Amino acid sequence: METLNFLLHGFSVALMPEHLLFAAIGALLGTLIGALPGLGPANGVAILIPLAFSLGLSPAASMILLTSVYAGAMYGGRISSILLNIPGDEPAMMTTLDGYPMAMKGKAAEALAISAIASFIGSLLATIGLIILAPILARFALHFGPAEYFALFALAFATLGGVTGKNQVKTVVAAALGLMISTVGVDISTGNQRYTYNILELYEGVDFIIAIVGLFAISELMFFIERHISEGAGSATLNKLNLKMSDILHILPTSLRGSVLGFISGVLPGAGASLGSFISYSLEKKIIGSKGYFGEGDPRGIAAPEAGNNAAANGALVPMLTLGVPGSGTTAVLLAMLISLNVQPGPMLFTQNAELVWGVIAALLVGNVMLLVLNIPMVGLFVKLLSIPPKYLMPVVTLIAAVGIYSISNSALDLYFMVGFGLLGYLLRKLEVPLVPVILGMLLGPEMERSLRHALTISDGDWSILFSSGLSVGIWAVAIAGLALPYILGPILRRRMENARARMEIAEEAD
Amino acid sequence: MIGDRILGILMLLLAVAYGWEASQFPEPFGGVEAVGPETFPLLLAVILGFSSIYLIVKPDPDQEWPGTKTLLDLAFVLVLLLIFAALLAPLGFVISTTLMVTVLCWRMGAKPIPAGLTGLGSAVSIYLLFNFLLELHLPAGILKLT
Numbered sequence: 001m002e003t004l005n006f007l008l009h010g011f012s013v014a015l016m017p018e019h020l021l022f023a024a025i026g027a028l029l030g031t032l033i034g035a036l037p038g039l040g041p042a043n044g045v046a047i048l049i050p051l052a053f054s055l056g057l058s059p060a061a062s063m064i065l066l067t068s069v070y071a072g073a074m075y076g077g078r079i080s081s082i083l084l085n086i087p088g089d090e091p092a093m094m095t096t097l098d099g100y101p102m103a104m105k106g107k108a109a110e111a112l113a114i115s116a117i118a119s120f121i122g123s124l125l126a127t128i129g130l131i132i133l134a135p136i137l138a139r140f141a142l143h144f145g146p147a148e149y150f151a152l153f154a155l156a157f158a159t160l161g162g163v164t165g166k167n168q169v170k171t172v173v174a175a176a177l178g179l180m181i182s183t184v185g186v187d188i189s190t191g192n193q194r195y196t197y198n199i200l201e202l203y204e205g206v207d208f209i210i211a212i213v214g215l216f217a218i219s220e221l222m223f224f225i226e227r228h229i230s231e232g233a234g235s236a237t238l239n240k241l242n243l244k245m246s247d248i249l250h251i252l253p254t255s256l257r258g259s260v261l262g263f264i265s266g267v268l269p270g271a272g273a274s275l276g277s278f279i280s281y282s283l284e285k286k287i288i289g290s291k292g293y294f295g296e297g298d299p300r301g302i303a304a305p306e307a308g309n310n311a312a313a314n315g316a317l318v319p320m321l322t323l324g325v326p327g328s329g330t331t332a333v334l335l336a337m338l339i340s341l342n343v344q345p346g347p348m349l350f351t352q353n354a355e356l357v358w359g360v361i362a363a364l365l366v367g368n369v370m371l372l373v374l375n376i377p378m379v380g381l382f383v384k385l386l387s388i389p390p391k392y393l394m395p396v397v398t399l400i401a402a403v404g405i406y407s408i409s410n411s412a413l414d415l416y417f418m419v420g421f422g423l424l425g426y427l428l429r430k431l432e433v434p435l436v437p438v439i440l441g442m443l444l445g446p447e448m449e450r451s452l453r454h455a456l457t458i459s460d461g462d463w464s465i466l467f468s469s470g471l472s473v474g475i476w477a478v479a480i481a482g483l484a485l486p487y488i489l490g491p492i493l494r495r496r497m498e499n500a501r502a503r504m505e506i507a508e509e510a511d
Numbered sequence: 512m513i514g515d516r517i518l519g520i521l522m523l524l525l526a527v528a529y530g531w532e533a534s535q536f537p538e539p540f541g542g543v544e545a546v547g548p549e550t551f552p553l554l555l556a557v558i559l560g561f562s563s564i565y566l567i568v569k570p571d572p573d574q575e576w577p578g579t580k581t582l583l584d585l586a587f588v589l590v591l592l593l594i595f596a597a598l599l600a601p602l603g604f605v606i607s608t609t610l611m612v613t614v615l616c617w618r619m620g621a622k623p624i625p626a627g628l629t630g631l632g633s634a635v636s637i638y639l640l641f642n643f644l645l646e647l648h649l650p651a652g653i654l655k656l657t
Contacts, residue, residue, distance in 0.1 A: 167571055173563065176559040177559070180525075183551065222589075226577050391620045391621045395630075396633050399608060399611065407647055410650075412597060415599070431518050433518070452554075456545060457545065461546060
């Protein structure tokens with residue numbers, strides 16, 4: 001009952017006319033960000049965070065804006081998968097398998113509409129799942145003491161690479177780097193200066209927003225230059241939409257199954273959206289069997305992965321909102337947004353900031369309806385965007401990123417830091433060190449250190465307190481499994497995903 | 512191979528320097544306790560140290576690195592962004608942004624005239640949008656009308 005009250009209150013905030021406008025702007029911007037080459041969802045949300053705050057938007061408005069951007073970016077990624085056979089991001093890979101053949105048959109508009117409907121069903125069901133599951137998990141989190149908090153933060157890093165992660169040691173290196181950066185500044189509990197070298201600007205620590213924008217946006221610019229990508233991805237033509245109610249009913253069971261599978265893999269630590277869309281697609285292919293024509297433009301082959309990856313993206317919000325530990329790059333950036341609103345990450349997030357969290361959930365629901373309404377009529381515009389050449393787009397994106405950073409404190413020093421983080425991000429990506437753990441380290445570092453010190457103060461310096469309760473031992477066990485499993489399961493799963501794509505390419509050449 | 516080894520060595524050096532510095536933190540006001548400002552950094556130094564040794568012993572195969580010309584291009588872009596940051600306040604937003612975006616478009620393969628138009632167009636429109644519509648003041652610099 002309490003849940004319902006909170007949710008209704010969330011809606012009453014999200015449905016205010018002014019906030020609906022922000023949701024529409026966010027959904028539009030998000031789809032743009034998802035559709036444009038070189039701007040992933042994490043990157044896009046990161047660029048907009050400083051702008052939202054320097055515009056002086058209220059916490060509720062900036063939260064609604066950025067949540068809609070997040071939801072919109074998930075939608076945008078599929079456009080280039082279907083029309084150009086270029087997956088916008090990793091989870092969109094499975095969508096190319098049936099989406100592109102369908103577009104080749106002259107049914108691009110139907111393929112896009114089906115993916116929009118399946119995405120909507122996926123997000124909607126996952127948001128409902130989130131509403132049911134979140135309070136239960138949050139109540140469970142009340143049993144956590146500082147030792148369990150610490151183990152939970154460790155778990156977040158251990159599972160970040162996902163079961164398909166390549167080199168776990170590099171994830172650990174990246175996490176350690178991020179945590180180290182978070183220790184720069186004046187130590188809150190003793191007032192000691194740490195790693196500040198008497199530079200006044202470092203007393204408050206390194207701003208994670210600057211780090212995120214530098215690591216993502218500037219390093220992306222460098223990759224575009226390195227690969228000499230200057231022309232647009234080519235234009236695609238769109239036919240007139242001819243979608244009947246029976247077509248929607250045809251994909252409905254598939255979308256429902258895909259949503260459930262996607263949601264589960266989103267909630268589980270370490271599974272993520274790529275795995276969600278892969279499992280949904282493979283299972284659907286098994287269920288339908290020879291009655292379908294998967295790989296040759298079966299609409300159900302679009303609906304399954306799209307429902308799966310959108311459900312997974314929203315499912316990933318469950319651990320983020322209830323336990324305060326994000327499981328992916330984009331949810332990490334959303335956590336960055338909440339921290340900027342003075343919310344502390346960690347298991348108390350849901351209890352202490354109920355209003356804000358339910359606001360996010362309501363905003364997600366509103367954003368998704370908005371997206372469905374915007375997407376079907378406006379898809380023609382998004383298609384045109386695909387052909388903007390990066391040689392003009394990337395400089396302007398870089399400019400917007402720089403203006404956002406500059407507007408935080410009007411200091412050139414912040415921009416130097418942004419460029420420095422850009423270089424760091426480029427080098428790390430070249431060495432295949434993941435960037436998300438660096439960012440998560442900066443976000444969770446202060447809370448992680450506080451819980452460690454709290455636990456050790458209670459035990460008077462005895463480190464065994466970290467493993468003294470059944471709960472903490474359980475969390476550590478999952479964390480260790482999360483680090484070790486990719487060595488066993490990773491190669492198998494990666495090979496299967498590669499195979500699915502390779503088979504499809506062979507079939508294409510044979511035509 | 513060599514890339515990961517270099518990374519491993521650099522990270523090992525960082526871990527040692529970072530850990531050593533943590534051990535030198537002055538005693539906090541109110542005396543030494545079981546845990547202090549150095550506990551967490553020391554833990555991190557140990558973790559980073561061990562993982563970097565692993566990287567040195569078992570490196571992954573290298574990715575392909577760009578040639579000298581591309582590396583110079585990349586360095587040029589970073590320097591360009593630093594110059595932009597330095598000139599932003601003294602020269603003003605419109606001039607420095609026009610220069611930065613124009614040069615960047617040109618380096619990415621655009622012809623000079625469309626590059627210049629993109630630069631000027633984005634500079635003026637963002638300046639107007641920020642200063643008048645969003646009321647966020649960007650530096651006017653030498654173009655200030657007084």
